[in-house]
Every structure is written in structure tokens, then in C-alpha cells.
Amino acid sequence: MSAFLDHLPEFWQGLIVTLQLTAASFAGAAVVGLLIAAMRVSPVPVLRGIGTAYVETLQNLPLLVLLVLAVFGLPEIGLQAGLQVTATVVIALYEGAYIAEALRSGVNAVASGQGEAARALGLTFGQSLRHVVLPQALRTVIQPIGNIFIALTMNTSLAAAVGVVELTAAANRVNLLEAQPIPIFVGAGLAYAVVAACAGLVTGRLERRLAVVR
Amino acid sequence: MVSMRRVAAVAAVSMVGLSAACSGTDSTSSAVPGAPKDNGVIAQAPVASAAEILPGSTMEKIKQRGELIVGGSLDAPLLSQQNPTTGEVEGFDADMGKALAKYIIGQPKVKIVNAASETREALLSNGTVDVVFQTYTITPERAAQVAFAGPYYSSGLSIAVKKGAAGIAKPEDLNGKTVIAGANTPAITAIKKLAPQATIVTFGSDPECVQALKQDRGVAYVQDETLLVADAQKDPSIQVVGSPFTTDPYGIGLKHGDDQFKKFVNDWLTKIQGQGVWQQIWKGSLGTVVQGEAPTPPQIGSVPGS
């Protein structure tokens, strides 16, 4: 275990980058997911088409392909940002597709009468989505979105492949020096597990607090 | 407007990067049989006498199995790279593996298990692979986990920059700058030691690192000299500066404590070096991009850990 403990500062730094990647890209994914989900359930066919195309495209490409394309391809057309920024944006766009699908399933789970009642009162489509449908949809999808959060946390490790020194990359570097993969990667794995466990805890609490009496 | 050539180049680099990155995460699943092709230099390689295959030894086990299982790479140019058209794994490390297989079994029958630097020690200690040929630098830390035969080759790290870049001639010049290195390569530790103020960014494969250098993700790229020379030859927009600033002795990774097998492999190394087979293997791989005759092989057992 000393191979792990001797390098705590490196792991700590890597964990901080992992947490930054996770938090920023989850926030971005939430916004993207909300927009795309709204498009997918909107009454305007063009918006629905764009939403569907987005989800289908992003869900059918491996995240690693997107990361490599963004990091090495975009500079070729004059778009270059820092590695961590690029990785954050790509992960946000990618996970946004999954959040959109979770939200859409939540919207579908809300009884159609809820949206009808809102519209019958004179709320616009956007208002009925925002004040009536989505708040109820969110309650039903806390668990799936919690799972997406955990998957996103794990997916941030792919950023290591495009030069971001997060937890996995930090573990790789320490292992290069110490050649003790088992304690080093068990240590890194535990750190991921702690993040995932926290997410699970928060999800459970939110779910109990926001439960709707039906 | 982006030219098609450029797009194609990006796509090609991306794909190379992907295959490298994928193989990096997926350490043991892809096993590619080395085709038992007995031609060229391998044809001249020696075969051990029956007396040398001691009863109950690791070499006897391999001989009975009829196949040498090597932990290695499939994406390291000039060293161990799978030829996409023939399926054959080619390069210096790959040919060394074939020569060792022929020595033990009589035929160059090799199965390469794709290894990564984070899995090599485990693959050896749990017996998944018999040997590791993968630019495996001998260090005292690693020698506590595995046994090393050799060194069988000595290389060094060099610095590449974009053509015309000024101000970088030696490792110390990298202080305060962003430096590109291959993920899991000895370059990372070397840069940390010689230029502690440098920021290191790593990418999974050599083509990605070259691309990153060209896109100014860093001012310099530190990598094994042989690879850099090959890169600079393919791509005139980068250049190698100065001469190698480290000495990396590559060893053949073996199971820790198997002294009998280690001695056997070291004897084989001495033999093929004496017969000129080692030099032929070098000429057919690394020698194709480096000028001049084959270097003198390093002294076996000459480094701490070997």
C-alpha cells in the first residue's frame, strides 16, 4: 500500500481534476439534456427532428472517438481550446444525450392530463414543460440520472487518453515509477468508488424528499 | 475551407490514436497469433539443443505447449506493430520474440498478448505470459516485481520540436514549458527529474503525440530517440534536437525468481549476438530509419536490476 500512500499528493491532484471534470461536464450535460429533451417532446416537427438526430448521433459514437476527434480534429479547422476544457465540453455534449433520453422517459411517464391541464389554463408549451411536466418528470428520473452521473464520473477517466491528468492518468504515472499496479489501481478505484457512493447517497435522499403522493 | 487531405490526415491520426488508446485500456483480451513464418533473419536464428531444455523447466513447458506467449504491443512502430495487410507483427521486439520462440520450440511460434505498462508485472507474475518484449526499461523498482534478462537493447530519450523552434536544446530548457510525452513511457519520469518545472501532457500513442506537437499542445515532445528519428523522417515539419539525454536499457521481462529461465534467455542473447542474428534483426527494423551499422549490444547484466 506504500506505493499508494507515498504518492498521495499526485493522487489528490488527479482526484481534484476528476472532480472538476465531473462537476463541470455534469452541469453542462444537464443543460444540454434539458434542451434536447424539450426539443424531443416539442410540438414542432423540425425541433423534434433535430433532437432525435442529436441523441442518435451522440449515443452511437464511442466517447473516446469524440474525445480524440475533438482534441486532434478541431484544431485542424482552427478551433483549439485547452485539453481539460475540450474534454469537459465533449463529455457534457455526450452525456447530455443520455440525460435527454432519461428526461424524455420521465416526461412520458407524467400523465398526459397534466400537460393538458396546464395548456388548458393558458400556459404556453414552454411554461407547461417548465412548471408542470418537467418538475414531475425529474422526480421519476432521479435514479436514472444518478446512474448517468456515476457513469459520467467513470467516463472522465477517458480524458486520460487525450492528455488530461486526472485520477486514472495520475495512477498510470505513479505506476510507471513504482511498478505496483495492484495497490495503485486499487487505490484509484477506491477513490472512484467513494465518488459513486456519494452520488448514490445523494440520489437516494433526493428521491425520498421529492417523492410525490399519488 | 478545409482540404480533403487535411481531413483525411486527421481521420487517420484519430483512428491510429483510437486503436492505441483502446489497446491501452484493454490489456489482455486481444491475442494475435504471430504467423509461423520462417524466413529471412529468423531462418538463420539458432535452435537450442535438447540438453539445454532442462526437464521441468519453463522452457520445457513452452516447448511442450508449442507456442511462446509474449506480452507486447501491436501498435509500436519499428518495434512491435501489426501489419494491417498481412496480420504479421513486425519490428525489433516482435522479431526478438520470434527468435526466442524458435530457439525454444524450433519454430517461431509466438502468441502476442497485448500488454500495457500497468499490467505487465501482473501478466508475468500470474503466468499469463512467458516473457515480455515491450521496450521494458530495467529499473530496480521493477526488478523487485519481475526478473529481467538482458539488457538486450539500449536506447535513449531525445527531444523533438517543431521545425524552426528555437530555445530548446537540452532537457533543462524544458523547465517552465509544456512538454508532450507518450502515456506510460519512461519519458515522464525522466522529464520530472531533469526539468521539474515542466508541465507534462501525455497521449496514448506516438502519432497522437506528433499531432499534439504540431498543434502546439506543447513545445517539445520527449520520446525514445529511435521513434523520434522515424517520426521526423515521415514528417518534415518536426525535428529532433541534440542527442539522447538518457540511457534506457530494455530488458526481457520474466517471472520473478525464475533464475533458471533467466540464465537460459541470457545465454540465448549471448548466442544470437555472437552469431550476428541480433544485428540482423536490428537492421531489418530500427536500422531502416537510423543511419549506419548496428550498435554494439549492451553488456548483459550490466544495469542494476538485470
Add this chain to the structure above:
Amino acid sequence: MIRVQGLNKWFGEHHVLRDIDLHVAQGEVVVVIGPSGSGKSTLCRCLNRLESAGSGEILIDGVPAPVEGRELARLRADVGMVFQSFNLFQHKTVLDNVMLAPMKVRGLSRAEAEKTARDLLARVGIAEQAGKMPGQLSGGQQQRAAIARALAMRPKVMLFDEPTSALDPEMVGEVLDVMVQLAADGMTMVVVTHEMGFARRAADRVVFMDDGQIVEMAEPNAFFESPTTDRARSFLAKVLTH
């Protein structure tokens, strides 16, 4: 107040509304009855365009009902609707249910909206339930809250789509009482229902629909005492003998 001319609607091949002409005057209470599948609910939902019309014209207060967008939302704000299944917003308290639309659509302040809401909840007899969630209320209480929610928008017309059909029998009365009171106060109402008693008590006019058509239209006494068509006679025979 409402004028419908030549309204036709199809669900795929199924012709659910055929050449509907209907005029509802200011302050009039029109009760629409008929067998299930006769198209009466669809007609009600067409009036505020929760269902799109196939062809024909719908005028509300002299203005053609817009087909979509913000104008349609504005129209709906003036047309209250009460559903069979209440459709209270499950995640909001009863009070918030009533306050939401006046605040978001009419732009009322929270204080104004709350005052109106509490008044209306008192008027429908559930003032003390204001802080509860819909799921904690009985069906009758929920439907009264839904009526208060619609009234909070100060609509010109109220549409009732089978408001008592989902209620346990003992709760039907409390909802009908509210509706009778509303009619007495002069609200223009279109009520789709199976409650013949309500039709007799509160309707100015009864519209009998069958197979997507308006078959008969008359004052309640005339309709119930001497229906002129066979279809109406046979329908009344079925519902009134039980």
C-alpha cells in the same frame, strides 16, 4: 359567446364529428349528453383546441380560435376547463395549483394570486385543504379544487368534460352543487355529462349527440318530456330507467 360552424373531425378513418353547428350565448348553460363514443367529449375538447378540428370554424367571443402558439394560449386562458380525471398538478399543493396560472399567465403578484385562490377555495368549500397535496384529497375535493383552479383565471366560458364520471357516487353531489351555484351566478358553461338531474336543474339547453352528430337540441323540460327523435327516446329510456 361560442359559435361553432360546420365542424368536422376525423380520427384516422373514423369520422368522429359531423357538421357540428352550435351557438352558446353569454350566460347560457348548455349540457351535452349522449351515449359514449357519440363525440361529445371530443366536441368539448375541440372548443379550446385540445383537439385540433378537421374542418369548420370555432369563434370564441366573436374571434376565430387561433390554431397554435401564444394566441392559442391566450384563448385558453379565457376558457376554463374541468377534466374527468381532475388533472391537478401532482407536485404542487392545492393552493399552488390554483395560483400557478394567474401568476404565470396573467402576471398577478403572489399576494394577489393567493388572495383570489383562497377566496375561490372557500367558495368551493375546501378552504382548509389549501396546504395539502392533491393525492391527500378525496376525488370530490380534488374536482372542486380543479374548478377553483379554472375559475382563478376569470374565464369567459367554462368547459366541463364529464366532471363527475370518475367520482364515487357519494361525491358527485358536492361537485354538482358547485356547478349549479356557478350556473346561477351567470357563468357561460358547456357541460358534457351523464348526470340527467343536473341537466334538468341547471341547463338552459340540452344538446343530444349520437354518432358524431347533434341529433336534438331543446330546453331541458321539452327534451326530457317529449324527445322528438327515436335515438333520443331510446337513449333516455336506457338512462332514466336505471
